Amino acid sequence: xxxxxxxxxxxxxxxxxxxxxxxxxxxxxxxxxxxxxxxxxxxxxxxxxxxxxxxxxxxxxxxxxxxxxxxxxxxxxxxxxxxxxxxxxxxxxxxxxxxxxxxxxxxxxxxxxxxxxxxxxxxxxxxxxxxxxx
Amino acid sequence: xxxxxxxxxxxxxxxxxxxxxxxxxxxxxxxxxxxxxxxxxxxxxxxxxxxxxxxxxxxxxxxxxxxxxxxxxxxxxxxxxxxxxxxxxxxxxxxxxxxxxxxxxxxxxxxxxxxxxxxxxxxxxxxxxxxxxxxxxxxxxxxxxxxxxxxxxxxxxxxxxxxxxxxxxxxxxxxxxxxxxxxxxxxxxxxxxxxxxxxxxxxxxxxxxxxxxxxxxxxxxxxxxxxxxxxxxxxxxxxxxxxxxxxxxxxxxxxxxxxxxxxxxxxxxxxxxxxxxxxxxxxxxxxxxxxxxxxxxxxxxxxxxxxxxxxxxxxxxxxxxxxxxxxxxxxxxxxxxxxxxxxxxxxxxxxxxxxxxxxxxxxxxxxxxxxxxxxxxxxxxxxxxxxxxxxxxxxxxxxxxxxxxxxxxxxxxxxxxxxxxxxxxxxxxxxxxxxxxxxxxxxxxxxxxxxxxxxxxxxxxxxxxxxxxxxxxxxxxxxxxxxxxxxxxxxxxxxxxxxxxxxxxxxxxxxxxxxxxxxxxxxxxxxxxxxxxxxxxxxxxxxxxxxxxxxxxxxxxxxxxxxxxxxxxxxxxxxxxxxxxxxxxxxxxxxxxxxxxxxxxxxxxxxxxxxxxxxxxxxxxxxxxxxxxxxxxxxxxxxxxxxxxxxxxxxxxxxxxxxxxxxxxxxxxxxxxxxxxxxxxxxxxxxxxxxxxxxxxxxxxxxxxxxxxxxxxxxxxxxxxxxxxxxxxxxxxxxxxxxxxxxxxxxxxxxxxxxxxxxxxxxxxxxxxxxxxxxxxxxxxxxxxxxxxxxxxxxxxxxxxxxxxxxxxxxxxxxxxxxxxxxxxxxxxxxxxxxxxxxxxxxxxxxx
Numbered sequence: 001x002x003x004x005x006x007x008x009x010x011x012x013x014x015x016x017x018x019x020x021x022x023x024x025x026x027x028x029x030x031x032x033x034x035x036x037x038x039x040x041x042x043x044x045x046x047x048x049x050x051x052x053x054x055x056x057x058x059x060x061x062x063x064x065x066x067x068x069x070x071x072x073x074x075x076x077x078x079x080x081x082x083x084x085x086x087x088x089x090x091x092x093x094x095x096x097x098x099x100x101x102x103x104x105x106x107x108x109x110x111x112x113x114x115x116x117x118x119x120x121x122x123x124x125x126x127x128x129x130x131x132x133x134x
Numbered sequence: 135x136x137x138x139x140x141x142x143x144x145x146x147x148x149x150x151x152x153x154x155x156x157x158x159x160x161x162x163x164x165x166x167x168x169x170x171x172x173x174x175x176x177x178x179x180x181x182x183x184x185x186x187x188x189x190x191x192x193x194x195x196x197x198x199x200x201x202x203x204x205x206x207x208x209x210x211x212x213x214x215x216x217x218x219x220x221x222x223x224x225x226x227x228x229x230x231x232x233x234x235x236x237x238x239x240x241x242x243x244x245x246x247x248x249x250x251x252x253x254x255x256x257x258x259x260x261x262x263x264x265x266x267x268x269x270x271x272x273x274x275x276x277x278x279x280x281x282x283x284x285x286x287x288x289x290x291x292x293x294x295x296x297x298x299x300x301x302x303x304x305x306x307x308x309x310x311x312x313x314x315x316x317x318x319x320x321x322x323x324x325x326x327x328x329x330x331x332x333x334x335x336x337x338x339x340x341x342x343x344x345x346x347x348x349x350x351x352x353x354x355x356x357x358x359x360x361x362x363x364x365x366x367x368x369x370x371x372x373x374x375x376x377x378x379x380x381x382x383x384x385x386x387x388x389x390x391x392x393x394x395x396x397x398x399x400x401x402x403x404x405x406x407x408x409x410x411x412x413x414x415x416x417x418x419x420x421x422x423x424x425x426x427x428x429x430x431x432x433x434x435x436x437x438x439x440x441x442x443x444x445x446x447x448x449x450x451x452x453x454x455x456x457x458x459x460x461x462x463x464x465x466x467x468x469x470x471x472x473x474x475x476x477x478x479x480x481x482x483x484x485x486x487x488x489x490x491x492x493x494x495x496x497x498x499x500x501x502x503x504x505x506x507x508x509x510x511x512x513x514x515x516x517x518x519x520x521x522x523x524x525x526x527x528x529x530x531x532x533x534x535x536x537x538x539x540x541x542x543x544x545x546x547x548x549x550x551x552x553x554x555x556x557x558x559x560x561x562x563x564x565x566x567x568x569x570x571x572x573x574x575x576x577x578x579x580x581x582x583x584x585x586x587x588x589x590x591x592x593x594x595x596x597x598x599x600x601x602x603x604x605x606x607x608x609x610x611x612x613x614x615x616x617x618x619x620x621x622x623x624x625x626x627x628x629x630x631x632x633x634x635x636x637x638x639x640x641x642x643x644x645x646x647x648x649x650x651x652x653x654x655x656x657x658x659x660x661x662x663x664x665x666x667x668x669x670x671x672x673x674x675x676x677x678x679x680x681x682x683x684x685x686x687x688x689x690x691x692x693x694x695x696x697x698x699x700x701x702x703x704x705x706x707x708x709x710x711x712x713x714x715x716x717x718x719x720x721x722x723x724x725x726x727x728x729x730x731x732x733x734x735x736x737x738x739x740x741x742x743x744x745x746x747x748x749x750x751x752x753x754x755x756x757x758x759x760x761x762x763x764x765x766x767x768x769x770x771x772x773x774x775x776x777x778x779x780x781x782x783x784x785x786x787x788x789x790x791x792x793x794x795x796x797x798x799x800x801x802x803x804x805x806x807x808x809x810x811x812x813x814x815x816x817x818x819x820x821x822x823x824x825x826x827x828x829x830x831x832x833x834x835x836x837x838x839x840x841x842x843x844x845x846x847x848x849x850x851x852x853x854x855x856x857x858x859x860x861x862x863x864x865x866x867x868x869x870x871x872x873x874x875x876x877x878x879x880x881x882x883x884x885x886x887x888x889x890x891x892x893x894x895x896x897x898x899x900x901x902x903x904x905x906x907x908x909x910x911x912x913x914x915x916x917x918x919x920x921x922x923x924x925x926x927x928x929x930x931x932x933x934x935x936x937x938x939x940x941x942x943x944x945x946x947x948x949x950x951x952x953x954x955x956x957x958x959x960x961x962x963x964x965x966x967x968x969x970x971x972x973x974x975x976x977x978x979x980x981x982x
Contacts, residue, residue, distance in 0.1 A: 017190055083194050105184055105191030 003119055004046075007032045008039055008053040008065065009081070018052065021108045022115070036060035043072045050118055052111075055082045055089055055101075063089070066096045075125055077118035079111070154786060157761060160217050161788040161860055167213035167754045168880070168887045173206040174747050175647040175886060181718050182655040186595065187706065196714050200240060203721065204233055207743055214750045217757045222750075224737035229746050236720045236743075240713065246371075246425050251294040251346040254353070255287045255431075266291055267369030267427030272562050280540045282533055282559050286357055287364075287431030288350040292371060294343050295402060295426050301340035304333060312411070323408050330406035339395040347394050347430075354432060355391075362432035363388045363501065366397050367561075368404060369427040372709075383407075383426070387463065388433050388501040402426050433501060434558050436550040438521035439464030443565055444534040445544040446478060453481045454488055455534040459521035461512050462498030464548055464560070472497060475521050481535055485528030492520045522551070529557055537562060578684045580692065586678060587640070587665050587687040593651035596660035597695045598638030599679040602672045605629070607921070619678055621668050623919050625650035625935060627724055627748070633657040638680035640668040640687065643936045645885045649748060652722050662687070724748060730923075759878050759891055761858055761865050772856075774799045779818065781855060781870060788860040809864035809879040809890070810857065812942035816949020820957075870956040877948055881941045888941050889934035892920065892948055894927075906962040911955055913972045917980050918947055950979050 005028050009015045015032045022030045033042060036057050042048075051069050055062035062080050069076050077099035082090045090101040099118045102111055181199050184191050211229050214222050249265045258266055258274025266274070266289035277284035299305045311326050311333070339347075355361045368383030384404035386397045405426045440459035446452055458474040460466045467474050473493040480486040494517045502508040522530070530549065537545045544565040550558045579585060603618035605611060608628050614620070616635035625644035629636070630653045639654055644663035654661040660682035662668075668687070672678060679692040688695075706712075721743045729735050729752045740746050773792065775783035776799040785792065785800065793804045802814050858865040862882040868875050879890035894911055908927040915922050915931045922931035933944060954975055962968060 011192075014190070014192070021190070083192065105189045105195045107188050108190065109188070111190075 002027050002029045003049040004029045004031070005050045005052060005115065006030075006039070006042060006048045008034075008036055008051065008057070010034050010036070010054065010057040014054070018111075021111065022052075026112065028115075036065055039065060040068050040072060043069065043076075048076070049122060050115060051076055051078045052115070053078065053080055055080050055086065055093065063093055063096055066093060066098055070097050075122060077122050079114055079118060081106075154788075157786060157858060158788045160757070160761065161863065163213045163216035164754055164758055164863075167210055167217065167750060168884070170206045170210035170213060171747060171751050172647070172884060172886050174203060174210060174743065175649070175652070177203045177206065178652055178722055178744065179647040179655075181714065182652060182722060185711070185715060185718060186655075191710065191714070193710050193713065196240065196710070196717055200236060200717060203743060204236075207233075207746055210747060210750050214754055214757075217754055222737070222753065225740070225746060225749060228737040228740040229743075232720065232740065232743060232746065236717060239716045239720055246292045246296045249291045249293040251291055251297060251343050252350040253289045253291055254350070255284060255289070258289060264292065264371060264425075265427075267371055267425070267429075269367060269369035269561060269563075270427050270429050271369075273429065273431075273559075275540075276537070276559055276562050280536060282536065283557065284559050285431045285434060286354055287429065288354065289369065290343075290347060290398065290428040290430065292425040292427045294346070297340055297343055298337070298402065301343075302337040304337060307333060323411060327406055327408040327411055330411075331403045334403040334406070335399055337399065339398060344395050347398070348391075350430070351391055351394060354430075358432055361391065363390055363505065364394070364430050365389070365433050365560075366394070366401060367429040368401050369429050370405060371425045371427070387465075387507055388505050390505050393505065394430070398428060401428050431560070434550040434552050434560070435501065436463055437553055437555075438462070438551040440467040440474060440521065440549060442530050442534060442547040442549055443544070444538045444547070445565060450544065455479050455481065455531050457522070457527065457530055460498060461495055461516060461521060462500050462510075463507055464550060465507070466497075466499055477522065477527055479527055479531045481531060484535070485524065485531050487524075487527060490520070492518065494518045495521075526551065526555075526557060533557075533559065579686055580688065580695070583679075583692055584689040585686055586671055586689055587662075587668055588685060590640070590662040590665035590668075590685055591644075591646050592682050592685055593639075593644070593646040593648075593661040593663050594654040594659060595683050596638075596658065597679065597681050597683065598636075598660040599691050599696055600637035600677065602674055602676045602678055604669060604672075604674050619672075619680060621672050623669050624921075624933070625663060626921075627653060627727055629653070630657075630724060630727060633659050638662075638682065640665055640672070640680060642666055642669050643885075643940070645935050648886055648935055649724060649744070652744060653724055656718075656722050755878075755889065755891065758863075758865060758880075759876065759893070775805075775857075776801050777818075781817075783855045783857055786856065786858045788858060788863070791859045791861060805859065806861060807859045807864055808862055808938070808942065809881045809945055810859055810866070812881070812945035813864060813866060813877060813879070813949040816946035816951075817953050819946070819950055820953050868952060870952065873952065873956050875952060877945070877952070879941065879945055881938050881945070883938060885935055885937055888936055888938065889932065890920075890941060890944060890948070892922075892929070892931040894929040903962050906965065906968045907955060907958070910958070910962070910968050910972055911951065913968075914951055914975050914980075917972075917976045918944055918951075920944070947979060951975070 005022060007015060007018050007022065007030060009018065009032070012034055015034055019030045019032050022028055031042065031048070033039065036053075037060060039051075039060075043051075053062050053065050057065075060068070066078055066080070069078055078097065080090065080093040080098045080101040082093070082101050082103050090103070093101055099121065100114050102114055177199055183189070184195070207229055211222065211225050214225065247265050253266060255270075255274050255277050258270055258277075259279055260271050260275035262274065263271040265271075270289035273284050273287070274289075276282050299308065308330065311329055351364070354364075365385070365387045366389050367385045370383055384401045386400065389397050405424055438459050438461055440457060441464070443456040446454055446456040457477040457479060458467050459477070460472060460474045466472050472495050474495070475493070476489075476491045477487055478489040480488050495512055496517060497509050498512050499507045500510050533547065533549075534545070537547065541564070545562050546565040547559060548561040550560055552558060579588065598619065600617045600619045601615070602621050603614055605614070605620055605622040608626070611628060611632055614632040614635065617637055618635075619638045619640065620629060620632065620636050621640045622629070623642045625641050625648050627649045629639065629650060633653060634657060636657075636659050639659055639661040641663050642665055644650065646663060648663075651661065651663065660680050662680065662682050662685060672687070677690055679688045679690065679695055681688065681695055723742050724744045725741045726735050726739060726745045726748050735749065735752070737749060740749060772784040772786050775785055777783065785805070791805060791807045792800050793806060802818075805811065805814075855866065855868045855870070857867070863880050865878045866876065868877065874895040876893040876895070877890070878893075881888055881890075892915065894908070904927045908924060908929060912922060912924050912929055915929065920931040920933045922929060924930075933941070936944070958971055962971075
C-alpha cells in the first residue's frame with residue numbers, strides 16, 4: 001500500500017511544488033491543503049503516514065499544528081519546513097514533537113530523504129510497540 | 135633617490151616605516167578585496183544553483199541573498215578604492231546604479247494601468263491580465279482569438295477598482311490598516327481583514343463607475359431576448375494566470391441588474407480575506423498591487439453544466455479528455471455534493487467515449503426567480519440519464535483539442551449547456567497536472583561505454599556531446615565550430631562568446647565559483663572543471679559525450695544519456711522563481727569581457743554585479759603589480775636578502791613574513807612566503823657563477839652604446855632587485871644583468887584567488903638580441919601554459935585559478951627561466967641558437 005502524506009502550506013505555489021516533488025518517482029500518495037484549520041478533520045477522516053507542514057501560516061501556525069496532529073495520532077511523524085534564519089522556532093518545533101525540520105531553500109532530494117527516514121522511523125516504532133506487547 | 139639620502143634616512147629614521155605601513159595597508163585592502171570577491175562569486179553561484187530546478191526557495195531567500203551580495207560587493211569596491219587611492223569612484227557609482235536596478239526588480243510593483251472602467255469581451259485578450267484580471271483575460275482570449283462560444287459580456291477593469299478606492303479615499307486607509315498587522319500576529323490579521331471588509335462594504339461605488347456598469351449592462355441586454363440576470367465572478371490580477379489563488383475570491387450567480395453595484399463591492403471585499411492578505415504580505419507584494427477586476431456575463435439558463443479537463447489528471451499521457459457533468463448549474467460538478475457523470479473521451483477518433491459512469495443525480499441547482507441559486511430535485515426521468523449526448527461530447531472534445539493547441543498547455547474549462555442545446559464556455563484556465571512518471575535515472579557510470587575521464591568538478595550539470603575542440607588561446611575561439619565540446623587548460627570568461635554554440639566545456643583547472651562557471655550556468659552549458667588532464671586525454675575532433683551530472687566523459691555519442699538533456703523544471707512557472715530569474719539577470723551576466731580594451735572595460739560599461747566584480751578584481755591585480763614600481767624606491771624599512779648569490783635583493787615585509795631578530799639581513803630560509811619560496815627555489819636551482827658573472831660595468835661596456843641605453847638599464851644603482859612580500863603574496867622586481875622583469879603572485883588555498891603575473895620589461899642589449907631574448911622567453915612561457923601577449927620586447931603573462939601546488943610549480947619554473955635567460959644574454963648570437971635553447975629548457979625543466 002502506498003504511503004500517504006499530508007502537506008500543509010498556506011502558499012498554493014509552494015503546495016503545488018511540494019506535491020509535484022513528493023509524488024515524482026516515489027509512489028507516495030500526497031494530499032495537500034492550504035488551510036491548517038482543515039488538518040484535524042483530514043486526519044480523522046482518513047489514514048496518513050506522515051505530515052509535512054510549513055511553520056509560518058495564518059490562523060494556525062506550524063507549532064500549534066504539531067499539538068493538533070499529536071493529539072490525533074501521537075506516532076505521526078511531522079516534518080516542519082522553516083524559513084532561513086528561524087532556527088530557534090525550528091528547535092521549538094522539535095521539542096513539541098516534530099520529527100525533523102528542513103530549512104528553505106532546500107534541495108528536492110533533501111526533503112525526499114528526510115521523508116524516507118521519517119517513514120522508516122515510524123515503521124520501527126510500530127514494530128517496537130508490537131514486540132513490547134508480546 | 136641617492137645613496138646618501140637613503141643612508142641618511144636609515145641613520146635618522148626620519149620616516150620610520152611610513153611607506154611600509156602604507157604598503158601594508160594596501161595589502162590589507164587587497165586581501166579584503168579577494169575575500170569579498172570570493173564571497174560575491176559564491177553568492178552568485180548559489181543563486182544560479184537555485185535556478186537549476188532542484189531547489190525550493192522563497193522570496194525571503196532572494197532578499198537575504200541580494201542583501202548579502204550588496205554588502206560584499208560594497209566591501210569589494212571600497213577595498214579597490216583603498217588600494218587605488220580612491221581612484222575608482224566611478225565603480226562606486228556603477229554599483230549604486232546596479233543596486234537600484236536590482237532593488238527595482240525585487241520590489242517590482244504592478245502598476246494598475248489606466249483603462250476604461252468597463253471593457254466588452256470583444257476587446258479583451260490574454261495580454262490584458264493587468265487591465266481586467268486573469269479570468270477576464272482568458273475569456274477574452276478564448277472568445278476572440280480561439281473562437282469558441284463565450285457568452286457576450288464585459289469586464290469591470292482593475293482601473294475601476296482604483297477609481298473606487300480613490301473616490302472613497304480608501305487607498306491611504308488601506309495602507310494604514312494593512313500596516314496594523316504583522317506576520318507573527320495572526321489575531322490582528324483577522325481583525326484587519328474584517329475592518330477592510332466593512333470599509334469596502336460601507337464605501338460608495340462612484341457615480342461614473344455605476345453609470346459605466348449600467349451602460350455596459352444595457353448594451354448587453356439589448357443583445358439578449360430579455361433583460362438577463364448575470365453571473366459576476368472575481369477576476370483578480372494574477373488569478374488563473376501565474377499566481378494560484380485557489381478559489382479565494384467571491385462569485386455570484388443570477389444577479390439582478392439593480393444589484394450590480396452592491397455585488398461589485400462584495401467581490402472587491404473578497405480581495406481582503408485573511409488568507410489573501412497573508413499571501414500578499416508573505417510574498418512581499420504591496421497592497422497597491424492587489425487589484426480586482428470583475429467578470430460580468432449573462433446567466434446561462436443551464437440545462438446541464440460541468441467541467442472539461444483537456445487531459446485526464448491521473449494519466450496525462452493518454453490522448454483523451456475528461457468531462458464531468460451535472461444537471462442544472464455547475465457548482466455541483468465540483469462541489470462533491472452529488473456524483474457527477476464522468477466521460478473519458480478519445481481525441482482520435484474524436485469523441486469516442488472510452489469510459490463513462492452515469493450515477494443517479496438526485497438534486498440540482500437552478501436559478502431562483504428572485505435571484506441566487508436553489509437546490510431542487512431532478513425530474514425522475516433525468517435522474518439516471520446521461521447529461522450529455524454524443525454530439526455534445528464530440529463538440530467538447532473538439533474544444534479541448536482547439537484550446538490545447540492554442541494555449542500549448544492542458545486546460546481546465548467550465549462549460550454550460552443551455553435550454554436550446556447550445557454549449558457555452560464560461561471559464562478556461564491552465565490545468566495543474568502531476569508530472570508524468572519519469573524512468574529511473576541511469577547508473578552513475580555506464581559500464582558498457584568507454585569512460586575517458588571520470589573526475590573533475592561539475593560547474594553546470596547536464597549532458598552534452600560533440601567533437602572535441604581544443605582552445606589553446608583566445609584566438610582559437612574565432613574558429614570554434616558550433617556544437618563542439620570546448621576543451622581548454624583553464625577557464626576564461628572569453629569563452630562566453632561561443633557558449634551559445636557549445637555542447638559542453640571541459641577544463642584542466644578552474645573553480646566552480648569562478649567567473650566562467652557562472653557564465654556556463656547562465657547559458658546552461660554542461661561543464662566539468664578541474665579534470666587535471668582533459669587537454670591531454672582528448673584528441674581534437676574526437677566525438678565525446680560529457681555527463682556533467684556524474685562527472686564522466688565517454689567516447690562517442692551515447693543517446694540514452696542525451697535523452698536526459700531536457701529535464702523539466704516544474705518550478706519555472708512560480709512567481710518566486712521568476713523573481714529570482716529576473717534578479718539574477720541583473721547580477722550574473724558578464725559584459726566586461728576583454729580587459730585589454732579600455733574603451734569597454736570600464737565602470738560606465740558595468741551592467742551587472744558580475745561586471746563590477748570582474749573589473750575590481752582585474753584592477754586590484756594591476757594596482758598590486760604597480761606597487762613595487764611606484765613605491766619601493768621610497769620605502770623606509772627594507773632589509774637585504776643574504777643569499778650568498780650575486781643578486782642584490784631588498785625585501786619589504788608586508789607583515790609577518792621575516793623570521794629574524796634585529797639584523798638588517800635575512801637568509802632565504804627565514805622568509806615565510808609561499809610564492810617567494812617557490813620562485814626562489816627555481817632561481818637557485820641552477821648553478822650560479824660565484825663571482826658577479828659579468829660586472830655591470832664590463833657588460834654594459836659590451837652592449838650599451840649611448841645615453842639612452844644607460845638610462846634603460848645600465849645604471850649600476852638600478853641593478854637592485856626588490857621584493858614585496860606577504861605570506862601568500864610576492865611582488866618581485868628583478869633586475870639581473872640586462873633583465874628587468876616582475877613576477878607577482880598570490881598563492882593560497884583559495885583556488886579563486888590564485889594568480890601569477892609575469893612581466894618582462896626587457897633591458898639593454900642590441901635590437902637583434904633583445905628580439906631573440908623576447909622570442910625565447912615567449913616560447914618557453916607558452917610551454918608553461920601561461921596566457922601571454924607580447925608587444926615588441928615587452929611580454930606579459932598571467933595564470934589564474936590553479937591550485938596552490940600548481941601555482942608554486944609554475945613559479946619555480948619562472949625562477950629557473952629568469953636565471954636561464956639571464957645567463958644566455960651573452961650567447962644569443964643567432965636565431966637558430968634560440969630554438970636550441972628553447973628546446974633545451976623545455977626538455978630539461980618542463981618535460982614532455
